[in-house]
Structure formats: C-alpha cells, structure tokens
Amino acid sequence: MSADEWKKRCEDEWGLRGVPMPDTVDWRLLFGARPFGRNLLKNPAPHGLTHNTPPPEPELTEVPVLGPPRFEPEGDFTSWTTSKEVIPFDTSMIPPGGLVCHWPQYSWFSMEQLVDLKAEGLWKELLDDFQPDIVIQDWYEESQVHKSIYQLRVKLLGADRKTVISEFFANPTEDLSTYSHTWKEVLHVFSGYPPGVRYVHFLHQLKNKFMMGFFPTLVTDSSVTIKPTRSNH
Template sequence: MSTAEWKEKVEAEWSLQGAPMPDGLDWKSVFDAKPLGRNLLRNPSPHGLSKDSPPPEADLPEFPTDGPPRFQPDGDFSSWTTSTETLPYDTSGIPPGAVVCEMPRYSWFTMEQVVDLKAEGLWEELLDGFQPEIVIQDWYEESQLHESIYQLHVKLLGADKSTVISEHTANPTEDLSNYSHNWKEVSHVFSGYGPGVRYVHFQHRLKNKFMREFWPTLFTGSSVMVRPTKTSA
C-alpha cells in the first residue's frame, strides 16, 4: 500500500474525518501502533487480578507472624516507578492514661508511569488541534482499612515534561459502616485541554496496614486511553 492509502486507512479506522492528517508521517507505523482506543499504560494489573472477579479475601494465618513489619504489597510492578511512605502512629483517639499494647501502622504505596503520547503513535497536529479525549480509569479494592485508602493524581504534561497543562485529582472517602468488598471505579475524561500535551503522568497511591499481619489495598485495570473523539476548548 502507498503512504496515501495507509493515511486513508488510519482516517477510516478511527473515523478521523476532519482531523489534521499531515503529510510526512509514516502512516503504516501509526496504523500498526493503534494509538487510539487501547490502554497506553504498561502492566495495568500487577497483582494479576481482574475487575470482573471480586477481590480475594485476606488469607489469615492460624498463628500471628513474628518478624519485621512489611509495608509494600506483593506483585510484579515492572513498568511502574514505586515508593513507600510509612506513616506515623495515629494516637489521636487514645484517651489519656490508657495502656496500648499494640497499634496498627499504615503506609502509602505509590505507583506512577509516564506515557509518551508521540512514542505511542499519536501526532502533534492531532493532539494540538483535534484534542482527542484522554480517558483515565482505575479500580481499587474496597478494603476498608481506613477512611482514606486511595488517591489518584493525573497530569497532562508539555514537551518539557514539567509544564502541567491540565490535571485531575481524586481522593475518595470510604464508608466504614458498609462492607461489600468490591472493586471501586475511579475515572476521568480530559477534554478541551488545549495545545501542547505530549505526556500523561499517571500516579495513584494505596494505603496498606500492618499489625502483626500485612493487609494491602489492591488495584487492577489502570488505564490511560485516547479516544478518537474531537473536543473543543
């Protein structure tokens, strides 16, 4: 096929009529990359779980475990940059004079990725003029370890990776009186964000608990997807 034919094929595949389709691009490579409508995050489910099945119940041992505390969950976190923040003990609810033998300890486990939109097959004219919708989705376990167990922060960045063109933050609060132990969805659609977007910085944090045993808050199905839908400022 000629370059012009591959260009027409890209335009038809994602219904991009009216979108800027400049000459000089390798349209066969764009078509093969399929940058629109697929998840651009790598390794979106490090725990090997699916949102279509309920989160697993904790497997508690018959006897308490001795040893140093563990603040990071198990999983294959390749493609993610991870860090752990161990939180101080919360003594606010302990009355004066009370004797406490043991208290839970919490930590935030942070995972982040940066998506290079041009490297994934998108082109500058499309991002700047057409400004397709950028859809964020994530699923976290309703673990009820604490009233705050999940945080999301997503930024659309310019070519220098430091200029923030648009951003979205979610910090839901859990209902500790209702235990259903399901996956909870967090999502957002970026539209009309203006020209200059070249990267998506995806970051979420999940709270874990340690008191003899380790209780993580799991997640699955993280995604950054660009839809072939034109938006306006």
C-alpha cells in the same frame, strides 16, 4: 500500498473525521502502532487480578506476626516506579496511662508511569489542534482498612515533562459502616485541554495497614486510552 492509501486506511479504520492528517506522518507505521483505543499503560494489573472477578478476601492472623512490619504489597511492578511512605502512629485516641497491645500502622504505596504520547503514535497536529479525548480509568479494592485508602493524580504534561497543562485528582472517602468488599471504578476524560500536551503522568497511591498481619489495598486494570473524538469543544 501508497502513502495516500495508508492515510485513507487510517482515516477509515479509526473514523478520523475532522482530524488533521499531515503528509509528514508515516501512516503505514502509524497503522501498525494502533494509537487509538489501546491501553497506553504497561503492566496494568501488577497484582495479577482483574476487576471482572471479586478481590481476594484478606487472611486473618490468629497469632501476632513476628518480625518487622510489612509496608509493601506483593506483585510484579515491572514498568511502574514504586515508593512507600510509612505514616506515623496516631496516638491521639489513646487515653493517658492507657496500654495498647496492638496498634495499626498505615503506609501509602505509590505506583507511577509516564506515557510519551508521540512515541505511542500520536502526532503534533492531532494533540495541539484537535485535542482528542484522553480517557483515564482505574479500579481499586474497597479494602476498608481506613476511610481514605486510594488517591489518583493524573497530569497532562508539556514537552519539558514539567509543565502541567491539565490535571485530575481523586481522593474518595470510604463508608466503613457496612462491609462491602468489591472493586470501585475511577473514571475521568480529559477533553478541551490547551495545546502542548506530550506526556501523561499517571500516579496512584494505595493505603495499606499492618496489625497482626498485612492488609493491603489492591488496584487493577489501570488504563490511559486515546479516543479519536473530542467531547468538549
């Protein structure tokens, strides 16, 4: 198949109407890379769960847990850069002279990835002139360990990996008055952003609690996908 035939195949397969398609692009190689519609994040479900089934119910501990407290959940975090931040005790609610047997200790657990858009098959003219929709999706567990249990920050970065071209931040607040243990979706579409985007930095933080046992907040089916469309131009 000739170079022009591969180019035409890519155009027809992905519906690339109005998208710059320069001859400098290896369209045969690009066709195999499948840059559109697939999840560009690696290991999107590090806890081995899916949002299509209910999250597991927490295990309740009848006796105090011996040993140091836990601050990190279990999972396979391959391809993720992880870190934790232990939150100091909030003693403001303890009355003077009060005695506390067990007090919750909270921590943030962070997972992040950097997606190289050109390495994933996207080309300069597409990113700078057409600016396709970049769809961000995430599912977090409504663990109810605290009123603030989840944060998501996604940045579109320039070639230097430092310049922020566009940014999305989610910091939802949970309703603790009614028990509702389910998955909650976070969805955002980057569109109409300025030229120069080369990387997507994906970072989410999950709040965990330790008190007579470890109670994590889980996440699953995280995704960054590119659509051959532009919805805000």
